Amino acid sequence: xxxxxxxxxxIAAASLIAIPIAxxxxxxxxxxxxxxxxxxxxxxxxxSSSVLIYLALGALGLPVFSGGIGGLAVxxxxxxxxxxGFLAASIVVSHMVSRPNPSLARMGVAMCLGLVVIYxxxxxxxxxxARLTLxxxxxxxxxxxxxxxxxxxxxxxxxxxxVKRLVRAYTREVKK
Numbered sequence: 493x494x495x496x497x498x499x500x501x502x503i504a505a506a507s508l509i510a511i512p513i514a515x516x517x518x519x520x521x522x523x524x525x526x527x528x529x530x531x532x533x534x535x536x537x538x539x540s541s542s543v544l545i546y547l548a549l550g551a552l553g554l555p556v557f558s559g560g561i562g563g564l565a566v567x568x569x570x571x572x573x574x575x576x577g578f579l580a581a582s583i584v585v586s587h588m589v590s591r592p593n594p595s596l597a598r599m600g601v602a603m604c605l606g607l608v609v610i611y612x613x614x615x616x617x618x619x620x621x622a623r624l625t626l627x628x629x630x631x632x633x634x635x636x637x638x639x640x641x642x643x644x645x646x647x648x649x650x651x652x653x654x655v656k657r658l659v660r661a662y663t664r665e666v667k668k
Contacts, residue, residue: 496538499530500545503556503578510559516632517570517622518614521558525644527578528606531585532599532652533659539586543579550575573617574633577610584609589652592660599653603645 506526510519531539550562557566557575567575588594588602611634619629 493541495534496541496545499526499534499539499542500549502526503530503542503546504549507556507558508560513636516636518574518618518633518637519558520637520640522644523558523578524607524610524641525648527582527610528585528603528645528648529652531582531606532589532602532648533655534586536583536586536590539582540579543582547575547579568621570618570621570633571614572621574610574614576617577613580613581606581609589656594653594656596649596653599649600646603649604642607641607645 503523503526506522508521510521512519527543530542533539534542546556547567550556551564551567553562553564555562558571566572585602585606588605589599591598594602611630615626615629615633618624618633619626622629624632
């Protein structure tokens, strides 16, 4: 539970710096990095709990969403699908890498699949709320983010891989 709360705070901190993009209602933040990192380090229940705590705090109005805003309006607005995508991605990614010794390649695939999940749910809600076609929603809600999100996913995978290896080594030392 403590780890879930700590990592929920990490996700919230990663959302505080939001860089707006002219053609999109969705800003660039470090949330994707934080969600993927949490999902690569924690077990599935703890990873999804972290994201749920983060979403609940934001839904209650605490300023934890991108740019320091909160409230249910954000959850049902054009950004809300991405937030729900964080939860779905945390489940998918954490299950994919929950083996004690996932390979770096498996981490990479999991990170990319996590991005696809976030984008898919985000685009669906963006299209519905902003009254865009799915193609238009992809153009404004995915395309501008792909290069930077791939870098964030790669970084989260590498850091998560190393953290898992360190934890495994530490656990072996403690058992001796």
